Amino acid sequence: MPDFAISESPIDPALLRQAMQSPQCGAFVAFEGWVRDNHLGKSVLALDYQVYRELALGEGERIMHEACARFTIVDARAVHRVGSLALGDLAVWVGVSAGHRDAAFSACRWIIDEIKARVPIWKREHYADGVSEWLHP
Amino acid sequence: MPDFAISESPIDPALLRQAMQSPQCGAFVAFEGWVRDNHLGKSVLALDYQVYRELALGEGERIMHEACARFTIVDARAVHRVGSLALGDLAVWVGVSAGHRDAAFSACRWIIDEIKARVPIWKREHYADGVSEWLHP
Amino acid sequence: MKVVVHYFASLRDRAGCSSEDVEMADGASLSALYAQCSTRHGFDFPQARLRVALDDAFVSWDHGLHEGAQVVFLPPVSGG
Amino acid sequence: MKVVVHYFASLRDRAGCSSEDVEMADGASLSALYAQCSTRHGFDFPQARLRVALDDAFVSWDHGLHEGAQVVFLPPVSGG
Numbered sequence: 001m002p003d004f005a006i007s008e009s010p011i012d013p014a015l016l017r018q019a020m021q022s023p024q025c026g027a028f029v030a031f032e033g034w035v036r037d038n039h040l041g042k043s044v045l046a047l048d049y050q051v052y053r054e055l056a057l058g059e060g061e062r063i064m065h066e067a068c069a070r071f072t073i074v075d076a077r078a079v080h081r082v083g084s085l086a087l088g089d090l091a092v093w094v095g096v097s098a099g100h101r102d103a104a105f106s107a108c109r110w111i112i113d114e115i116k117a118r119v120p121i122w123k124r125e126h127y128a129d130g131v132s133e134w135l136h137p
Numbered sequence: 138m139p140d141f142a143i144s145e146s147p148i149d150p151a152l153l154r155q156a157m158q159s160p161q162c163g164a165f166v167a168f169e170g171w172v173r174d175n176h177l178g179k180s181v182l183a184l185d186y187q188v189y190r191e192l193a194l195g196e197g198e199r200i201m202h203e204a205c206a207r208f209t210i211v212d213a214r215a216v217h218r219v220g221s222l223a224l225g226d227l228a229v230w231v232g233v234s235a236g237h238r239d240a241a242f243s244a245c246r247w248i249i250d251e252i253k254a255r256v257p258i259w260k261r262e263h264y265a266d267g268v269s270e271w272l273h274p
Numbered sequence: 275m276k277v278v279v280h281y282f283a284s285l286r287d288r289a290g291c292s293s294e295d296v297e298m299a300d301g302a303s304l305s306a307l308y309a310q311c312s313t314r315h316g317f318d319f320p321q322a323r324l325r326v327a328l329d330d331a332f333v334s335w336d337h338g339l340h341e342g343a344q345v346v347f348l349p350p351v352s353g354g
Numbered sequence: 355m356k357v358v359v360h361y362f363a364s365l366r367d368r369a370g371c372s373s374e375d376v377e378m379a380d381g382a383s384l385s386a387l388y389a390q391c392s393t394r395h396g397f398d399f400p401q402a403r404l405r406v407a408l409d410d411a412f413v414s415w416d417h418g419l420h421e422g423a424q425v426v427f428l429p430p431v432s433g434g
Contacts, residue, residue: 014151017169023224026173029166029245031238032154033354036163049353052282052346054330056353080353087160092354101168101249108166109242112354120327120346121353122283134284135352136319170434186433189362189426191410217433229434249434257407257426258433259363271364272432273399 002068004060005079006051011090016077020097025074027101029108033092035085043128049082049091052120056080063114071107073098078111080121139205141197142216143188148227153214157234162211164238166245170229172222180265186219186228189257193217200251208244210235215248217258275300275341279311283349289315304328304335308347319349355380355421359391363429369395384408384415388427399429 013032020028035047060078067076078094085091094111098104126132150169157165172184197215204213215231222228231248235241263269280293289311298307308321326335327346339345360373369391378387388401401415407426408417419425 013154017150021171021225023172023174025171028169028171030169031242032165032167033238034158034162034165034234035160036236037160050282050286051353052280052327052348055327055332055346058330059332088158097171099173101170101246105168105242105246109238112238116351116354118351119353120282120348120351122349123352124283134287134349136284136323136350137352187362187366188433189360189407189428192407192412192426195410196412253431253434255431256433257362257428257431259429260432261363271367271429273364273403273430274432 002061002064002075003077004057004064006053006056007079007081008083011079011081011093013090013093016079016093016095020075020077020095022074022097024099025097026099027104028095028097029101029104031094031108031112032090033112035087035089035091037087039125042125044087044125045128046087046126047085047091048124048126049080049085050122050124051080051082056120059119060115063111063118066114067096067107067111070110071098072100072103073107076107076111078115080115080119082121139198139201139213141194141201141214143190143193144216144218145220148216148218148230150227150230153216153230153232157212157214157232159211159234161236162234163236164241165232165234166238166241168231168245168249169227170249172224172226172228174224176262181224181262182265183224183263184222184228185261186217186222187259187261188217188219193257196256197252200248200255203251204233204244204248207247208235209237209240210244213244213248215252217252217256219258275339277307277339277341277343277345279307280344280346282346285317285319285347285349288317298339302339304333304337304339304345307339307345311347323350324348355382355419357387357419357421357423357425359387360424360426362426365397365399365427365429368397378419382419384413384417384419384425387419387425391427403430404428
């Protein structure tokens with residue numbers, strides 16, 4: 001069952017992966033977005049993510065179902081963390097299982113691109129120089 | 138450090154992933170090949186992988202280093218299981234960390250394609266009808 | 275009619291609140307509502323850079339407003 | 355000169371052994387070695403479908419042989 005979730009607590013990729021195992025699948029692709037210590041040359045200390053929860057859940061769910069319709073995959077799931085995150089923390093996880101790798105790679109890439117473009121979640125970066133800034137690309 | 142390994146025992150993806158975590162990386166992509174219960178319409182019960190170990194390790198290592206030269210990534214690692222595998226078992230794992238997702242996806246896909254094309258490992262499928270067969274595509 | 279406007283991210287910081295009640299003339303448009311809020315709070319975003327949601331669903335800017343509507347002006351998102 | 359030939363996968367099954375010593379005339383080629391082994395064991399693969407390795411490194415078919423060479427004829431691989 002495709003599924004999109006928002007989490008205030010740390011994401012456990014091992015648990016998520018395990019729940020997707022199926023003997024009809026030959027391929028599994030996972031994407032993880034980690035909190036990076038730099039952005040456009042600036043040193044980053046931490047992040048906040050703010051979410052418009054009701055709409056984010058609906059839009060995320062739509063993306064997962066669209067992925068299942070567009071690609072020959074068996075299952076697709078994603079979780080986005082919100083709140084305060086430290087360097088190295090897992091911010092977003094996307095997993096796709098499929099019969100074959102081509103669909104698994106394509107769908108996983110498509111899903112993370114759509115999440116970044118469409119789901120109402122905003123990132124604020126806290127920089128080493130004391131400034132913090134919402135990103136509105 | 139890019140690395141390619143051959144394993145006679147089950148692969149632990151959580152451990153492999155953890156060893157690649159780095160605060161300079163914003164993206165991580167993992168591919169897993171699972172033993173699927175069917176192949177070209179035939180019901181599969183189990184697999185054997187046979188390896189020409191000395192050459193497989195050398196060729197695998199070359200692929201990982203070539204990936205690091207071709208793509209803007211931070212680290213790339215892969216492990217291929219050999220011996221007797223059951224349905225659902227993890228046969229091959231590829232992990233790539235990078236600053237950004239584009240390189241992580243491209244490198245991960247390239248690595249698994251090269252492993253399948255170049256590394257001297259052979260798969261024998263055992264079918265439900267009692268026949269077993271080495272695959273030489 | 276009274277509508278409720280919710281803010282996120284830099285709009286929330288600039289407005290100094292996460293939501294507010296706004297009184298509008300019947301038949302007022304979403305664009306008029308944004309123009310009023312934007313002027314009052316000094317938002318930097320031209321309407322064209324925002325998406326708008328009504329009652330927790332994306333709508334187009336020419337969608338109508340109703341008494342009690344929950345409106346969100348969404349600045350460009352940056353999840354992932 | 356004596357060389358050692360190693361087999362994997364279906365070639366191993368057909369040969370009925372994982373390796374064997376083969377006596378070849380000095381200056382014999384890898385192609386001649388494969389032709390001899392293939393005839394003896396009845397391999398299905400034309401040489402063009404195989405890769406060949408010498409002393410644990412891929413080589414081209416026109417690479418020379420030497421006393422004690424370790425040779426592997428590699429059928430198409432199917433890892434992953």
